[in-house]
Amino acid sequence: MTARPAGTGQETAQAGTGQEATQAGAGQETAQADAHSDGHQGSVRVAEPDGGEQYAAQAPGKAGVGRIVLAVSGLVIVLIGGASMFAPVWFREVNGIRMGPDVALLSETRAAGALLLAAGVTVLIGAFVPRLARTSAVVGAVGYLVTALARLVSLAADGSPGSGLLFAAVVELALGLACAALLRAPRPAAVT
Structure with a gap:
């Protein structure tokens, strides 16, 4: 326009x-x-x-970095959510978790996967629709940081879950902090 x-x-x-x-x-x-x-x-x-x-x-270089952060963060959540929803047994076994034929556990895993998939799409959209970038950054920051916090609580309460899930916690913390950093950028002022 x-x-x-x-x-x-x-x-x-x-x-x-x-x-x-x-x-x-x-x-x-x-x-x-x-x-x-x-x-x-x-x-x-x-x-x-x-x-x-x-x-x-407006904030030179920030727009490109923000788009990359949201794209990577969203894609990671989409992949995890999609795998949890559509291939829950395989995805859990990759991390050393045996699910077995427990229908209730499969249902819970798929439901959580669907939620992650929706959150991932929300974060990913912000990389391509600038007016939704801030909302996407909030979803990414809250989602990743809460997940990393939950893994730390589990580490303290339950012990080490294995190297794969510890690595996941580090990645989640890094992506959560990167999304949170996007929230610190000043909002563009409307020019009238």
Whole structure:
């Protein structure tokens, strides 16, 4: 979407949404954030009253790093959730957990897998839909950090689960902290 010159002061594109709203007054600037197909990802396009445009950078490099963090974090959760839902016996045996033919345990494992799969898709979407990136980062941070905390509680209460699951705890902690770090980035201000 191309921002319209606002010499009339009647239309403004809201930052990040691409929606138009009516504004009173002459000389209003218009802005559109993060939804560009013209190579200015992570910047705000500002239409000047004279019809020209300029780009104001937002947190250089952060947009690309954030997308990578969300993509990797989401993909990991999608893979774990998918494996837990569609191949629970195999996935647990890879980590040295024997499930057997317990239908109730399989049901619980598949249900948890479906929840992880949905959370993973939510995190992954944020890598491609900038207006959902913050929500995705919250889901990723909370999900990974709570899981890492639960593994630490289990380590203290139950003992070591084995090297594979200890490695999983380290990865979960790292991805949780990376998602949490995305939340510290300042929100882009709407340009009006």
